[in-house]
Amino acid sequence: MLIAHAPAGYIAAKTMRKRSTATFVICSLIFAIWPDLDLLYYYFFTSSGVFHHTYFPHLPIAMVAGLLLMLPLLYIDRFKKFKDIYLLFFINWAIHIVLDTFTGGIMWLYPFSRKLFVIIKIPAVYSHWAISFVLHWSFIIELAILICAAVLLIKTIKGLPRFFPQ
Numbered sequence: 001m002l003i004a005h006a007p008a009g010y011i012a013a014k015t016m017r018k019r020s021t022a023t024f025v026i027c028s029l030i031f032a033i034w035p036d037l038d039l040l041y042y043y044f045f046t047s048s049g050v051f052h053h054t055y056f057p058h059l060p061i062a063m064v065a066g067l068l069l070m071l072p073l074l075y076i077d078r079f080k081k082f083k084d085i086y087l088l089f090f091i092n093w094a095i096h097i098v099l100d101t102f103t104g105g106i107m108w109l110y111p112f113s114r115k116l117f118v119i120i121k122i123p124a125v126y127s128h129w130a131i132s133f134v135l136h137w138s139f140i141i142e143l144a145i146l147i148c149a150a151v152l153l154i155k156t157i158k159g160l161p162r163f164f165p166q
Contacts, residue, residue: 001099002133004142005032007149008095014152016088027085031092035100051116053100059110063093099145103138 009032013025020028035057042052056062067090073079074086100106105116120138133139 001103001142002130002139004099004145005036005096007146008032008099009092010149011145011152012091012095013088014156016084016091024084024088028088028092031089032096035093035096051105053104053106053116054114057093058097058100058106060097060106060108061110063090063097066090066093102141103133103136 006029009028009030010025012032013020013028016028017024036052038052038055038057041055042050052058070086070090074083097106101108101117102119103122105118107114108117109115120136122132122136122138124132126132126135
């Protein structure tokens with residue numbers, strides 16, 4: 001996925017809380033794209049051709065392990081107020097991994113298998129991989145997510161109080 005992660009994060013925030021605060025929505029947008037921060041490591045610290053979906057942020061087992069490690073915190077009084085943020089983080093992580101399964105490939109069976117599972121294989125038809133992605137029919141899925149998020153945003157904006165009477 002190229003453009004659908006942040007809009008999916010917006011949808012997740014608005015689905016989880018109808019009256020989302022700006023902070024909650026911004027956190028959701030950051031959480032939605034955080035697994036792709038491994039691209040910084042990929043481009044700045046490695047020169048290998050290792051696909052970034054093989055790094056830990058894109059491993060379902062890392063997500064489950066992180067969730068299991070965070071669960072005990074929810075029973076400590078001072079952390080209970082962050083329950084929605086923890087939940088939002090892991091929901092966005094799961095959404096990110098599921099979306100990447102469509103066209104990018106995810107190692108769902110790691111550590112038992114290093115096989116990348118991908119639903120739609122996009123052939124490298126054009127000179128740059130991004131052009132191949134954007135011009136492939138599967139990009140419609142990303143556009144649909146983007147449009148859903150835009151409609152939700154427009155509905156939210158229309159529901160806000162007017163500061164300037166007309």
